[in-house]
Amino acid sequence: MRSAERTVPEETPVAFSYGGSTHAVMMATPADLEDFATGFSLTEGIVAGTAEIETIEILVEDKGIDVQITLNTEREDRLRARRRHLAGPVGCGLCGIESIEQAVRATPDVSASALRLSEDEIVEAVALLNGAQPLHAETRAVHGAGFYVPARGLVAVREDVGRHNALDKLVGAAARAGFSGRDGAVVVTSRVSVEMVQKTAIIGSPFIIAISAPTALAIRTAQDAGMTLVALVRGDEFDVFTHPRRIEPKEATHVA
Incomplete structure (x- = not known):
């Protein structure tokens, strides 16, 4: 010792x-x-x-x-x-x-969103988040949340010991900077609970992307809200749990 x-x-x-x-x-x-x-x-x-x-x-x-x-x-x-x-x-x-x-509060419907992401953009979003967490790099003890906008990358990242807190901080940072939830995807390092889906829908984002896994209720809530839930992102592999129609294959070109 x-x-x-x-x-x-x-x-x-x-x-x-x-x-x-x-x-x-x-x-x-x-x-x-x-x-x-x-x-x-x-x-x-x-x-x-x-x-x-x-x-x-x-x-x-x-x-x-x-x-x-x-x-x-x-x-x-x-x-x-x-x-x-x-x-x-x-x-x-x-x-x-x-x-x-x-x-089990009502979750806003985001199914009308026109936002699409390519498979490469999903991989990029998580890779960027992994490299934008200075407190986690130093402590290995906090959660991270980022807001990814196609063609711009991560426009905001926040960290906290609580995963809900990290997401709330992110929502506040993005809103204060003038970004609308409809413009991009929420990316988190934590598991996806129902509250994470609800908070993401409240700001109008049609995507939540996570490194960890979702709960069953989170999946059902995302499905009902018209939200694309992507989780277990590891390198260039990931699982899509709801509404895969928003994800463009690698050979496709992103259209804003």
């Missing part, structure tokens, strides 16, 4: 507060918090667009971080009304749900 140093990722409680009231608390990597707050607000349906967020203030406290989010008046009123219908306190995960029906 010998002594050695190793870099490990930080994990801390991050609270999202709207109008002075805490809405959710996640254990997360304390980085890219404005992106995190924006993405969470979008994927949880708290806002419909970044313009509805007026300010984001990050308060570092002794035991965690409080992210204070101010919404415009209309959205603040809607959120206040939504809170009145909650059964009890909310936290991380499925926030403020009262029933099984709410847990």
